[in-house]
Amino acid sequence: xxxxxxxxxxxxxxxxxxxxYRSLIGAHEYRxxxxxxxxxxxxxxxxxxxxxxxxxxxxxxxxxxxxVELNQCTRWPEKEDCDQGCLRDIQAAPEQHxxxxxxxxxxxxxxxxxxxxxxxxxxxxxxPPALISFDGKIVEWKGVQPERLPDTLSAAQPVCxxxxxxxxxxxxxxxxxxxxxxxx
Numbered sequence: 669x670x671x672x673x674x675x676x677x678x679x680x681x682x683x684x685x686x687x688x689y690r691s692l693i694g695a696h697e698y699r700x701x702x703x704x705x706x707x708x709x710x711x712x713x714x715x716x717x718x719x720x721x722x723x724x725x726x727x728x729x730x731x732x733x734x735x736v737e738l739n740q741c742t743r744w745p746e747k748e749d750c751d752q753g754c755l756r757d758i759q760a761a762p763e764q765h766x767x768x769x770x771x772x773x774x775x776x777x778x779x780x781x782x783x784x785x786x787x788x789x790x791x792x793x794x795x796p797p798a799l800i801s802f803d804g805k806i807v808e809w810k811g812v813q814p815e816r817l818p819d820t821l822s823a824a825q826p827v828c829x830x831x832x833x834x835x836x837x838x839x840x841x842x843x844x845x846x847x848x849x850x851x852x
Contacts, residue, residue: 690730698726701736701758704814705765709743710753717742717767717814720758742815767814774821775809780828782835787826798832799824806832806839 701720728735
């Protein structure tokens with residue numbers, strides 16, 4: 669091969685490596701800001717649920733810039749023109765504000781109140797665990813309004829997915845359940 673061909677291949681490989689590298693940076697930025705986040709609103713100090721424009725953050729990161737903005741907030745549309753001061757907290761520690769991260773940390777090391785088995789780590793590909801809320805109802809943690817999650821978790825008890833299905837059925841259809849262990 670001619671030296672020009674080697675130079676052309678080297679330039680092509682370098683360009684591909686650069687694009688892959690920048691794509692990885694964008695993917696990291698997307699994962700960092702993806703999903704609902706909880707933060708205290710600087711204006712009223714109440715917990716609000718926000719969504720960061722993670723696709724835009726990823727795209728700008730691919731071009732070597734940092735640009736983070738809100739895509740949605742539970743105080744919108746009334747306060748849509750706020751200065752988005754809550755972003756400073758999110759940028760400083762996004763994993764601390766992620767609803768998924770908050771739930772993951774809460775379930776970590778806990779056992780189901782019914783079967784006493786350790787609750788498996790949260791997974792996007794598996795059945796979500798539930799909880800017994802302060803009013804005694806069994807609900808999936810994903811069913812709790814995000815801005816109410818911290819208060820709900822502070823008074824809740826963990827329930828594995830299997831037990832949430834069983835106990836839900838037991839509560840909904842007690843006439844169909846024969847509990848041999850409880851009869852004796």
